Amino acid sequence: STETAGHSAPKSADGTRSRRDERVRGEHQVWLACLAGHPDAQALMGDFFFSGTERLERDYERARELYQDAAVQSQPRALAQLGRMYAQGLGGPTDLKKAIECSLKAAESGFPQAQYHLYALHRQGDAFVGDHSTALHWLTAAADQRHPDAMMALAELIADKKVANRSFSDAQHFYEQCFNTPHLRIRALYAYANLVATHSESLRELESARHCIF
Numbered sequence: 001s002t003e004t005a006g007h008s009a010p011k012s013a014d015g016t017r018s019r020r021d022e023r024v025r026g027e028h029q030v031w032l033a034c035l036a037g038h039p040d041a042q043a044l045m046g047d048f049f050f051s052g053t054e055r056l057e058r059d060y061e062r063a064r065e066l067y068q069d070a071a072v073q074s075q076p077r078a079l080a081q082l083g084r085m086y087a088q089g090l091g092g093p094t095d096l097k098k099a100i101e102c103s104l105k106a107a108e109s110g111f112p113q114a115q116y117h118l119y120a121l122h123r124q125g126d127a128f129v130g131d132h133s134t135a136l137h138w139l140t141a142a143a144d145q146r147h148p149d150a151m152m153a154l155a156e157l158i159a160d161k162k163v164a165n166r167s168f169s170d171a172q173h174f175y176e177q178c179f180n181t182p183h184l185r186i187r188a189l190y191a192y193a194n195l196v197a198t199h200s201e202s203l204r205e206l207e208s209a210r211h212c213i214f
Contacts, residue, residue, distance in 0.1 A: 024055060034066070042070035043078040050081065060091030071102065079106035080114035087121065100127050107138055115142035116150040136163065143174060148181040152188060159195050168199045 027048065033041035046066035052058035064085050070078035083103030086095045100121060106114030115138040121127035122135035136157075142150035155174035158166045172195060178188035 020054065023053075027053065027055065037069075039070040039073035039075035039078065042066050043075045043081070046070065046078060046081060060085065062091075064091030071105075074105065074109070076106045076109040076111040076114070079103070079109075080111050080117065083114055083117055087117070087126070096121075096126050103127075107141070110141075110145075112142040112145040112147040112150065115139070115145075116147050116153075119150070119153065146177060148178055148184055151175075152178050152184050155188075156191065159191065168195060171195055 030041050030044050030048070034045045043066070046063045048056050049059045049063035049066065064082070067078040067082045067085070071082055079102045083099045083106065085091050086099035086102060088094070100118070103114045103117045103121070107118055118127055119135050119139035119142070122129075122132070128135045139150055139154055139157075143154040151174040154163070155171040155178070157163050158171040158174070159168065172192060175188045175192035175195065178184040179192075181188070
């Protein structure tokens with residue numbers, strides 16, 4: 001059971017604990033704090049069940065319950081995760097109203113994952129219908145906190161001239177910030193190269209664009 005999932009293991013022969021033993025002991029301490037009602041511990045324990053650990057199997061229902069407990073105390077990561085789970089129907093039924101409510105609370109507290117999620121819900125037609133400016137506000141807030149997917153999405157909007165008072169250099173900057181994000185790297189490199197090749201007259205930038213492609 002989860003109550004016994006984190007019991008510490010005995011010391012190894014040389015008197016030290018293995019990394020695995022330390023992780024197990026750490027999980028147990030988090031679980032004790034969770035039982036005491038600490039929202040950060042409840043959110044972290046929710047993360048453990050959401051992704052699974054060496055000793056805990058992935059359990060979306062349990063993760064959702066723990067996030068809900070933490071969300072009662074306005075824990076922002078728990079609210080953000082609940083927003084995702086309600087939107088995707090993970091660990092329980094889909095509830096778009098609650099997905100937006102939870103994501104909005106987390107976004108207002110400055111949590112970039114929730115800010116980007118609000119924009120994603122807007123693109124799906126589930127939030128801020130007909131109110132692109134509010135969705136763009138949250139996308140920009142997430143991008144300004146260097147959320148990779150938000151920076152990529154905002155760069156693409158700027159490159160398509162869909163954001164007022166933003167220049168192509170702003171798009172270049174956001175694309176560059178995505179180069180080291182594995183799931184965005186190729187897309188960002190090609191978008192950057194295309195943008196520079198189309199709009200720049202700088203030989204240095206054009207050479208940089210060529211290296212991005214080749």
